[in-house]
Each structure stands twice: as structure tokens, then as C-alpha cells.
Amino acid sequence: MLLDEPLIFERGATGRIGWAVAEPPGGGQDGPALPPDLRRDDDLAGLPEVSELEVVRHFVRLSQWNYSAATTLYPLGSCTMKYNPVVNEALARLPGFATLHPLVPDRLAQGALELIAGLEAALAALSGLDAVCLQPAAGAQGELLGMLLVRAHHVARGDPRRRVLIPSSAHGTNPASAALCGYQVAEVAVDARGLLPAAAVAAAMDESVAALMVTNPNTLGLFEEEIEAAAAAVHARGGLVYMDGANFNALMGVARPGDMGVDVMQFNLHKTFSTPHGGGGPGAGPVAVRAPLAPYLPVPRLVRSDAGLAWSDDAPQSVGRMRSFYGNFGVLVRAFAYIARLGAVGLADVTRLAVLNANYVRARLQGAYHLPYDTPSLHECVFSDRHLQDSGVSTLDVAKRLLDYGFYAPTIYFPLVVKGALMIEPTETETKETLDAFVNALLAIADEARTDPALLRNAPHRARLARLDETRAARRPILRWQPR
Amino acid sequence: MSGYTPHTEGDIAAMLAAIGASSIDDLFAQVPAGLRPRATIDLPPGLTEPELRARFEALAARNAGGTGPAVFLGAGAYPHWVPTAVDQVLLRSEFLTAYTPYQPEVSQGTLQATFEFQTFAALLLGLEVANASMYDGASAAAEAVLMARRMLPDRHTVWLSRALHPHYRAVIRTYVRGLGDVVVREVPFAADGRTDLGALEGDLGPDALAVVLGQPNVFGVLEDVAAVAARTGAAGALIITATAEPLALAMVRPPGACGADIAVAEGQSFGLPVSYGGPGVGLFAARERDVRSMPGRIVGETVDAHGRRGFVLTLATREQHIRRERATSNICTNQGLCALAVTAYLSLLGRQGLRALATTNYRAAHAVATRLEAAGVARRFDGPFFNEFVVQAPIARWEALVRDGVVAGFPLARWYPELDDALVVCVTEMHGAADIDRLVRGLAAPAARAASG
Numbered sequence: 059m060l061l062d063e064p065l066i067f068e069r070g071a072t073g074r075i076g077w078a079v080a081e082p083p084g085g086g087q088d089g090p091a092l093p094p095d096l097r098r099d100d101d102l103a104g105l106p107e108v109s110e111l112e113v114v115r116h117f118v119r120l121s122q123w124n125y126s127a128a129t130t131l132y133p134l135g136s137c138t139m140k141y142n143p144v145v146n147e148a149l150a151r152l153p154g155f156a157t158l159h160p161l162v163p164d165r166l167a168q169g170a171l172e173l174i175a176g177l178e179a180a181l182a183a184l185s186g187l188d189a190v191c192l193q194p195a196a197g198a199q200g201e202l203l204g205m206l207l208v209r210a211h212h213v214a215r216g217d218p219r220r221r222v223l224i225p226s227s228a229h230g231t232n233p234a235s236a237a238l239c240g241y242q243v244a245e246v247a248v249d250a251r252g253l254l255p256a257a258a259v260a261a262a263m264d265e266s267v268a269a270l271m272v273t274n275p276n277t278l279g280l281f282e283e284e285i286e287a288a289a290a291a292v293h294a295r296g297g298l299v300y301m302d303g304a305n306f307n308a309l310m311g312v313a314r315p316g317d318m319g320v321d322v323m324q325f326n327l328h329k330t331f332s333t334p335h336g337g338g339g340p341g342a343g344p345v346a347v348r349a350p351l352a353p354y355l356p357v358p359r360l361v362r363s364d365a366g367l368a369w370s371d372d373a374p375q376s377v378g379r380m381r382s383f384y385g386n387f388g389v390l391v392r393a394f395a396y397i398a399r400l401g402a403v404g405l406a407d408v409t410r411l412a413v414l415n416a417n418y419v420r421a422r423l424q425g426a427y428h429l430p431y432d433t434p435s436l437h438e439c440v441f442s443d444r445h446l447q448d449s450g451v452s453t454l455d456v457a458k459r460l461l462d463y464g465f466y467a468p469t470i471y472f473p474l475v476v477k478g479a480l481m482i483e484p485t486e487t488e489t490k491e492t493l494d495a496f497v498n499a500l501l502a503i504a505d506e507a508r509t510d511p512a513l514l515r516n517a518p519h520r521a522r523l524a525r526l527d528e529t530r531a532a533r534r535p536i537l538r539w540q541p542r
Numbered sequence: 543m544s545g546y547t548p549h550t551e552g553d554i555a556a557m558l559a560a561i562g563a564s565s566i567d568d569l570f571a572q573v574p575a576g577l578r579p580r581a582t583i584d585l586p587p588g589l590t591e592p593e594l595r596a597r598f599e600a601l602a603a604r605n606a607g608g609t610g611p612a613v614f615l616g617a618g619a620y621p622h623w624v625p626t627a628v629d630q631v632l633l634r635s636e637f638l639t640a641y642t643p644y645q646p647e648v649s650q651g652t653l654q655a656t657f658e659f660q661t662f663a664a665l666l667l668g669l670e671v672a673n674a675s676m677y678d679g680a681s682a683a684a685e686a687v688l689m690a691r692r693m694l695p696d697r698h699t700v701w702l703s704r705a706l707h708p709h710y711r712a713v714i715r716t717y718v719r720g721l722g723d724v725v726v727r728e729v730p731f732a733a734d735g736r737t738d739l740g741a742l743e744g745d746l747g748p749d750a751l752a753v754v755l756g757q758p759n760v761f762g763v764l765e766d767v768a769a770v771a772a773r774t775g776a777a778g779a780l781i782i783t784a785t786a787e788p789l790a791l792a793m794v795r796p797p798g799a800c801g802a803d804i805a806v807a808e809g810q811s812f813g814l815p816v817s818y819g820g821p822g823v824g825l826f827a828a829r830e831r832d833v834r835s836m837p838g839r840i841v842g843e844t845v846d847a848h849g850r851r852g853f854v855l856t857l858a859t860r861e862q863h864i865r866r867e868r869a870t871s872n873i874c875t876n877q878g879l880c881a882l883a884v885t886a887y888l889s890l891l892g893r894q895g896l897r898a899l900a901t902t903n904y905r906a907a908h909a910v911a912t913r914l915e916a917a918g919v920a921r922r923f924d925g926p927f928f929n930e931f932v933v934q935a936p937i938a939r940w941e942a943l944v945r946d947g948v949v950a951g952f953p954l955a956r957w958y959p960e961l962d963d964a965l966v967v968c969v970t971e972m973h974g975a976a977d978i979d980r981l982v983r984g985l986a987a988p989a990a991r992a993a994s995g
């Protein structure tokens with residue numbers, strides 16, 4: 059049973075203290091008081107006054123309203139919701155990492171710098187590229203950085219160029235990141251196989267195109283078979299190839315972007331490298347580049363000398379900074395722990411088994427659900443609701459009904475090239491038994507769609523709340539609690 | 543074997559049979575054959591859990607965290623006590639291992655907590671609405687400039703206070719780099735360490751888009767936001783404030799109440815360890831009428847089919863997954879769990895605890911500043927401050943102190959060549975009396991040091 063719980067602002071009583079604060083050392087004579095015009099005069103009205111137990115209970119109750127990857131299969135396509143190893147939480151909390159101030163002299167941070175250097179090297183090895191920057195806070199920030207590097211490269215040659223080619227299957231962050239760099243987006247349609255045809259890239263390519271932004275495997279879970287030819291066509295006209303590496307879980311030990319003709323890419327450490335998604339971050343989006351782009355990477359850069367590792371701001375061509383300090387360091391610790399724990403063989407197994415799991419789900423669901431592209435899948439598979447339409451149910455209804463069966467829903471209505479998409483990414487950490495239960499649930503739902511469509515349309519029935527009114531939320535926005 | 547992958551040989555055989563493939567290798571037939579041999583992973587073999595722990599403990603031991611030197615550093619990352627209960631909340635797997643709450647019916651925990659986070663951010667910053675978080679304070683400041691550009695599309699010049707943290711200034715410059723239509727200029731600071739109002743007034747022309755200043759600024763000095771806002775507003779430009787130490791706002795008039803149009807902050811002080819600079823979390827607040835120009839995710843209240851209160855992601859038509867190249871921002875994954883830390887922290891400290899903690903910080907820092915002054919170490923700027931201030935002391939003394947296990951602040955010359963021998967020193971509730979004595983003794987002028995024995 060799930061218990062009710064008000065907003066934290068609706069709990070407590072005036073005068074209750076949840077946290078006693080020590081007096082400053084040495085008695086703490088008052089300094090000169092703040093000038094009155096600088097002083098806060100609302101007495102912090104509205105902030106809660108609750109006990110420690112009330113706070114703990116509040117958040118424990120809220121937590122119980124969530125499905126999570128630790129509670130159930132969370133087959134959210136494109137998000138790689140794999141097991142987040144608990145040992146990594148302990149390692150990131152070691153005081154030598156957690157309480158290390160980012161501005162201590164470098165010689166007092168050699169362990170952290172070794173870790174950063176080690177992770178940079180590991181990502182370079184996996185990508186087949188030459189230099190890595192760990193600064194970006196998430197995949198989209200990595201994309202932005204990557205496109206700024208592309209721009210810097212072209213500016214150095216006298217013309218930033220105007221356009222970026224992006225396949226119609228791309229994630230929304232790709233066009234948004236390209237636009238933030240001042241580029242116009244030219245969409246290239248995927249073909250009947252769900253793939254980006256090299257010929258279409260060549261046809262769209264001219265000297266106004268700064269880059270091709272391609273996701274590989276793409277958001278349909280398909281390896282871009284013609285990527286080498288597409289990259290060659292881009293390079294032939296002086297363009298660069300950016301790869302969205304969100305789907306790198308399908309590539310470890312299989313193919314290196316550097317060998318495919320990719321010049322710059324981002325990793326999503328919160329996907330491939332197991333760092334927890336945290337209800338929406340923090341993540342990390344490191345960027346890897348070929349050597350000619352390295353001079354443009356953000357500052358500071360890590361350099362090694364006889365005295366050890368040190369940060370250097372000496373990079374006159376750098377695009378600058380993406381954020382303060384060096385990146386989401388705590389996330390980097392977890393990702394490096396994952397790589398160190400698995401090693402070369404373990405990482406290759408991750409990819410092999412992720413692809414096996416996705417293909418197993420695909421094979422078992424094919425028939426009951428419409429598969430819009432039958433090109434062989436890698437780590438995820440995308441179905442549509444076409445077979446269900448006669449029953450008047452949609453992808454949204456299937457997703458909501460899955461919640462009743464105790465599973466989180468796949469990614470829905472993405473990629474946009476599939477109408478009513480259901481995008482399933484089981485990841486390598488799920489057992490065959492779990493996948494069977496999940497597939498059986500989806501098969502049962504396909505039956506229910508025919509026999510009792512209302513059951514789907516009114517789902518979920520077993521969650522704490524029934525379907526929520528999203529239209530109302532957008533029409534009359536209530537975005538915070540208001541003090542009475 | 544890690545135990546992270548569960549497949550038995552029997553599983554693999556049964557699954558391949560169901561797929562109709564004869565080996566896992568067959569599943570990669572789409573990958574051009576030339577790529578595969580080159581992709582053999584060149585990394586060391588995996589470690590057992592005890593080996594992994596030993597390796598990471600050895601790395602951690604080579605850092606100055608934990609019980610290492612006494613560190614009086616702030617300058618963008620602030621050491622505060624993280625209550626055990628806060629970290630315990632973060633370790634709840636249901637929060638830790640969920641993702642962006644796309645299915646609200648089974649994500650109400652994340653959604654309600656985020657709604658609470660937005661409320662805290664708006665209350666503290668003194669504005670009407672806040673989003674669900676940005677990457678950090680610096681990128682939030684950059685997103686604020688981009689939002690200003692959407693609000694005033696005919697203006698192009700952004701004025702950054704030189705007393706704004708240099709990382710924030712650098713990130714803003716990076717974010718507008720590719721757009722080509724934003725001109726970034728800087729406003730000098732005055733002798734009191736505040737943004738030079740006189741200089742600002744002369745410069746704000748009809749093209750002025752926004753003025754961005756720190757509150758407190760990188761020198762720890764509290765700006766007169768209201769005065770800047772008055773002048774900026776008169777020029778028809780927006781005022782954006784960026785707060786790296788939000789604990790100050792428990793006692794300092796919030797930016798919104800001073801007229802700020804957009805206020806951002808770094809939330810790390812509220813329940814997150816400094817963690818070598820990340821992850822933290824960006825707070826982002828603005829006026830309700832401008833909400834449709836805001837970047838990032840926003841949670842709103844609604845009802846379910848039975849009329850019960852619930853929360854959903856809302857106003858998504860601003861966002862990349864719908865609007866693509868016309869989105870207000872490219873942000874997707876934000877800093878959700880860090881926003882949860884802030885929410886749990888502010889809930890726990892509450893109204894009284896937060897005020898008390900701010901007072902403690904204020905007094906502790908002022909006490910140290912007073913003692914340093916008495917020891918012949920003058921403050922560089924005489925503007926009001928919260929828990930951080932700049933002193934004038936020869937760099938040789940700072941270096942000697944580092945060798946003795948005290949990091950006596952951050953030497954500003956690295957960021958401001960004109961500020962030779964200036965240290966920005968941060969004192970919080972984390973600094974004990976013995977360490978403070980070492981700091982004062984070590985920085986003291988030799989004469990004063992001799993006098994104090």
C-alpha cells in the first residue's frame with residue numbers, strides 16, 4: 059500500500075527545528091551588521107519547519123511512488139537503464155574524492171587527476187579517437203561542445219559554414235545543439251531500411267555544410283551500415299562528422315567511431331557506463347576528438363609533466379569553458395569504477411549481451427506488434443502501434459497498461475520517423491526470466507487490446523494515481539507551492 | 543566476472559534459438575566486417591570488488607580531501623556539512639535509479655520532489671517560478687543570457703561584471719560563441735569590490751540586452767543589486783544575477799526582491815559535497831510571465847482522472863524533444879538527484895536552521911577577517927561580505943602555509959593579474975578553531991606574528 063504524503067511545505071509547525079546549528083568557533087562576535095538595504099526581510103517565510111524524522115519519512119514515502127531500475131525492468135529506449143552497481147556509490151563517497159575542493163593546488167589532487175587521466179585514456183581507446191574532454195555535464199552539453207569544436211575548426215579555415223545535416227531519426231537534442239551553435243538544420247530522410255543512405259548525404263553535401271550529425275547505432279537501434287561512405291562524402295567537401303554516442307552500449311568491442319570516419323563524438327556516461335540516472339541526472343557527456351580538433355577543446359586541459367599531472371589554461375584556440383571546474387567529477391568516479399571493474403572482456407560482454415537481449419525481445423514480440431523496420435537490430439528495437447489501431451488503442455495506452463504489469467514503459471513516440479513508436483532497450487543486465495515476463499505482459503496487452511480496449515485506455519489501474527491531466531497542467535500552470 | 547550480467551550458457555542458447563541465430567556474433571552482421579577486428583578493446587582486465595576498492599582508496603588517498611589539510615577555499619564551491627539524512631535520501635534506489643519522469647503515474651516521487659525544489663528555488667531567489675534544474679550555476683547563467691536574448695531579440699550587448707566568477711563569465715562567452723549576434727563586454731569593479739556603477743551607467747546604450755552580476759560576487763562582496771537593477775531597468779535591459787554561495791541568500795535580500803529579472807544559483811552548498819567541483823546543480827528562477835521563454839524541464843501540478851492532486855512535466859513545447867532546433871534550450875538530462883539533495887537539505891534545515899547556519903557562517907568569516915586585520919593582514923575590498931573575503935598577503939606566505947597543511951584561500955592573481963598577492967578566503971561552519979588559528983598565524987605579517995607569539 060502506498061501512503062499519502064503532503065508537500066513538505068504543508069507539513070510541520072511554526073517553531074519546530076529540524077536541524078540544530080553549532081555556534082561559530084570562538085564565540086563568534088557579531089561582525090558589522092549587514093546594511094539594512096541588503097538584509098532579507100521576509101524572515102524566510104514559507105520554508106518548512108519540520109523534524110528530521112518528518113523529513114526522512116517524507117522522502118521515503120515519495121520514493122515509494124517511483125518505479126526505478128532497481129525496482130523493476132525500466133526498458134526506456136535510448137536511455138540504457140542498466141544496473142547501477144552499488145559499489146560505485148561507495149567509491150564516489152570516499153572522503154578523498156567527495157570532500158576534495160576543486161581549487162586545491164594540483165599537487166594535492168594527484169589521485170583525482172590520475173582518475174581523470176585514466177578515464178580520458180579509456181574513452182579514447184574505446185572510441186579510437188585521440189583526445190577526450192570530460193567537462194560536459196550530460197549528452198546534450200557534449201553535443202553542444204562537439205558542434206562548437208566543429209565551428210572552431212571551420213572558423214580557423216575562414217568560414218564557419220552555415221548548415222548541419224541531421225537524419226530524420228535523430229534525437230531532439232541534436233538539432234537543438236546545432237542551432238545553439240548558429241547552424242541551420244538540414245534534415246536527411248532515413249530510407250526504407252531505417253538507415254541513412256550515403257547517397258543522400260552526398261547529395262545534400264556542399265561547402266555550406268559544416269558537419270553531419272549522426273547517431274550510431276541510430277535511434278531505431280540499427281547500425282548505420284553506410285557510415286564510412288557517408289563520412290567520406292562529408293570529408294570530401296571539407297565537412298566533419300559528429301557522432302551522437304548515446305548508443306555506445308552497442309559498440310564496445312565491435313566498432314570504434316574513429317575507424318568509421320567520425321571526427322568528434324560524445325559519450326553518455328549515465329547510459330553506457332552505468333552511472334545512475336538519478337531521476338534525470340546528474341550525467342556526464344565527455345567528448346572525444348581526432349587530434350586536429352584537440353586545440354579547440356575546453357580549458358583547463360590536463361597535462362602530464364615530471365612533477366605529475368596539472369591543469370593548464372594554456373590553450374589559445376580553446377572554445378572556452380562549458381561549466382565551472384572540471385565536470386561532474388562524482389559521476390566520472392563511478393564511470394571509471396565501472397570500466398575498471400569490467401575490464402576489456404567485461405565491456406565487450408556488455409555489448410554482446412545487450413544486443414542479445416534486445417534481439418530476443420524483438421524476436422518474441424514480432425508479429426504481435428508491428429515492426430516498422432526489419433533491418434537487424436543491435437541494442438534496442440522499435441515497434442509501432444499499427445496492429446492495435448483497429449481496437450482503438452494507441453502506444454500511450456500500451457505504455458500505461460504496462461505499468462499495471464509492474465514494468466516501466468518503453469520510450470514512446472520517439473523516434474519521430476515511426477508513428478506511435480514503442481522503443482524498447484532491455485540492456486544486458488536483465489535476466490531471460492525478466493525479459494520473458496516483460497514480453498508476456500506485452501503479449502497479454504496485445505490480447506487485451508482486442509478483447510477489452512477500455513482496460514488499456516483507462517490504465518494504469520494499479521499505480522498510486524490514475525492518468526494525469528497534462529493538458530490542464532499546461533493550460534493553467536501551477537509551478538510551485540504558494541505560501542498562504 | 544562482474545556478476546553484472548546474468549546470462550547462463552543455457553540462457554544464451556535458448557535466446558539464440560528463439561532469435562534464429564547461431565551465435566551472438568551473427569547478431570552483428572550489419573557492422574561492416576572491416577571495423578570489427580580493429581575494435582578489440584585495449585584496456586586492462588577487470589578487477590574484483592576488493593581490488594577495485596583498494597585501487598580507488600589508493601587514488602582517494604592521494605587527494606587533499608578527508609582529514610587532509612585545512613582548506614579555506616570557496617570561490618565557487620563551498621564546504622558545508624552534509625546531514626547524513628540527506629545522503630540517505632539520495633541513496634534510496636527509487637530516486638537514484640529512476641530517470642526523467644516520462645510516466646508520471648509511477649514517478650510521483652521524483653515529480654513531487656521536483657515541484658518542491660522549484661518552490662525552494664523560487665522562494666530563495668525571490669522570484670515567481672523556477673525550473674527543475676540546470677547543469678550548474680555557470681551554465682545556468684549562460685542559459686539566462688540566452689533567455690534574455692529571446693525576451694529582447696532586438697538587443698545584443700551583454701554586460702558581464704568583472705567581479706562575476708570567471709568560470710561563469712567564460713561559460714557565458716562559450717554559450718554565445720556560435721550565435722554570432724551577442725556581443726559580450728565587461729564592467730570593471732570598484733575599490734570596494736563591487737561592480738562599478740558609474741562605469742556601468744555610462745556604458746548602457748540602447749543595444750544593452752542584459753547585465754550579469756554575482757551576488758555575492760567572486761570576491762565574496764555583496765553587490766547592491768537594487769541599484770544596478772534601477773540603472774539597468776532604466777536602460778530597458780534585463781538584470782541577471784548569479785549566486786555561487788546561495789547560503790548567503792538566507793540573510794541577504796534575494797535578487798528578485800531587488801529587481802532581478804532572472805536569478806540563477808549554484809546549489810552545491812545545499813546538501814552536496816564539493817566533490818572536486820561536481821556534480822552540483824543550477825537553480826534558475828524568473829518571472830511567471832516569462833516562463834515560456836525559460837529553458838529546461840518544469841514540473842506542474844494537475845489532477846488525475848479521479849481528481850486527485852498529482853504532478854507532471856509541463857510546458858514541454860519549449861523543449862528539444864518537441865521543438866527541436868527551435869527549443870529554448872538543448873538541455874535534456876539535468877541534475878535531478880542533486881536537485882533532490884537541495885530539496886532534502888532545505889527541508890531539513892528549514893526556516894530556522896537555514897537562518898542559523900547563515901548567521902554562523904557570517905559571524906565566523908567576520909571573526910576571522912577581524913583577527914587577520916589585527917594581525918596586519920588587511921582586506922583588499924571594503925564592501926560588505928558574507929562568508930568569503932579578499933585579503934592582501936604575500937604569495938610566499940600562502941605557499942609556506944600550503945607546505946604546512948593549510949590552504950589559505952585562493953590566490954586571485956590566476957584570474958585577475960592586477961590582484962597580486964590577493965587571496966579570497968572562505969570560512970564556513972566546517973572550519974575548527976585550531977585550523978583558524980593556524981590560518982591567522984600563518985598569514986600574519988611577521989611583526990604581528992612575533993607579537994602574537
Ligand SMILES: Cc1ncc(COP(=O)(O)O)c(C=O)c1O
Binds near residue numbers: 199
Ligand atoms: C540518442 C540520444 N542523444 C542524445 C541524448 C541526450 O543526452 P542527455 O540527456 O544526457 O543530455 C539522448 C538522451 O537523452 C539520446 O537518447
